Amino acid sequence: MRSSTTRPPPWWWTGRWWPPPKRNGSALVEAARWLAEDRDAAYRLGARAREVTKERFGLDRFLVDWDRLMEEETCASR
Incomplete structure (x- = not known):
């Protein structure tokens, strides 16, 4: 098992599983192995x-969004 000091795969700087622009299964397999x-x-x-x-x-977050939506709709109907 690797320690946390092991460097991540080279595409890791993006913070994404799929490195742009290439999208292939080998990147996902590499990420799964690394993790x-x-x-x-x-x-x-x-x-x-x-x-x-x-x-x-x-x-x-849902409640904040809900309250904002209700406020917008009630104000718009006046």
Whole structure:
């Protein structure tokens, strides 16, 4: 198993699974292997993914968007 000091695959600077412009399965396989071998990196990426998902799709965000929509619609109908 690699340590967290192991360098990520060369395409990693994009922060995406699929390096632009080429899109191929070998990049996904490389990423999966890297994360399987580097548990620390997998944990960090998973933790960040949870944060981002909560920010974008969590209940708090939904309620803010809902309230804004209701305000816009009620003001527009006056």
